[in-house]
Amino acid sequence: MAQPAPIPRLRRSTLGDDVYETMTALIMEHTLAPGDRVNIDSLARQLEVSATPVREALARLESDGLVRKRALAGYTVSPLLTRQEFMDMFDMRILLESAAARWAAQRATADARDGIVADAAPEAAPAAPDSDAWRAHAAFTTLDAAFHDRIAQAAGNTLLRDGIVRLHAHLHIHRLFFPYAQAGTTADEHRRIAAAIAAGDADGAETAMRDHLTLARERHLGGFARPH
Incomplete structure (x- = not known):
């Protein structure tokens, strides 16, 4: 299986949008695959940001229908459409x-x-x-x-x-x-x-x-x- 492309470093001037756009791309490219659990702390470390912009991006992605949030279970990537x-x-x-x-x-x-x-x-x-x-x-x-x-x-x-x-x-x-x-x-x-x-x-x-x-x-x- 091909290895996913490395996650790029982000520009601090537009941090919130950069995190959202990067996470959107990871989902669209299936680097974060349908059904995957999103580990906020791990993603924050990879993106070299705090957990806050990752959580903000997840809220936007939930509104987009690309992730789902479950009580006590956190976020998972939404399944593909049937x-x-x-x-x-x-x-x-x-x-x-x-x-x-x-x-x-x-x-x-x-x-x-x-x-x-x-x-x-x-x-x-x-x-x-x-x-x-x-x-x-x-x-x-x-x-x-x-x-x-x-x-x-x-x-x-x-x-x-x-x-x-x-x-x-x-x-x-x-x-x-x-x-x-x-x-x-x-x-x-x-x-x-x-x-x-x-x-x-x-x-x-x-x-x-x-x-x-x-x-x-x-x-x-x-x-x-x-x-x-």
């Missing part, structure tokens, strides 16, 4: 995000429309990653999440946006499997959604988002055929 949980999550995404796209087409300000189009533009796409490590793919995940969140925000319904954010879909999906070879297809689908929103085409935006998420679900199902 196939049924994955399907249920996409059902919710299709329901919520299709509505968000429709409302964004109807309600978005001119600045919001411009931002959505800019996020979907080819020049906004990051360079193709050169490894399978989570850190190499983080830019793709960040851009994908930002595009969907911008649409949810433009929909003008805070409760709807909160519901989408709380799914933490991008973290769970990318932790399971992400078909980066098809990133260009995803980008094309994003541009179709953005064009419909920019044109104020509510029906077109809703359909484009539903089609995108339906196709994305099929692409990501490959994760269940891979060993973890």
Whole structure:
């Protein structure tokens, strides 16, 4: 079995965020594997920090759904989604995000429309990653999440946006499997959604988002055929 990459030293100026980002990467790369118990003192020693920023990071990771806390047992890394949980999550995404796209087409300000189009533009796409490590793919995940969140925000319904954010879909999906070879297809689908929103085409935006998420679900199902 390949040895995990060494944990990098952290910059003290942004310590809390650095600890959170490093621990997120360790979970996404399965260095901290599903079901592993998180030893706070051991992690703090490896990261060369006190236990406080590690505990703060764990609280954020619990909110993200990446770790679970049990009374008297501490934190453990959350299990991967089952196939049924994955399907249920996409059902919710299709329901919520299709509505968000429709409302964004109807309600978005001119600045919001411009931002959505800019996020979907080819020049906004990051360079193709050169490894399978989570850190190499983080830019793709960040851009994908930002595009969907911008649409949810433009929909003008805070409760709807909160519901989408709380799914933490991008973290769970990318932790399971992400078909980066098809990133260009995803980008094309994003541009179709953005064009419909920019044109104020509510029906077109809703359909484009539903089609995108339906196709994305099929692409990501490959994760269940891979060993973890």
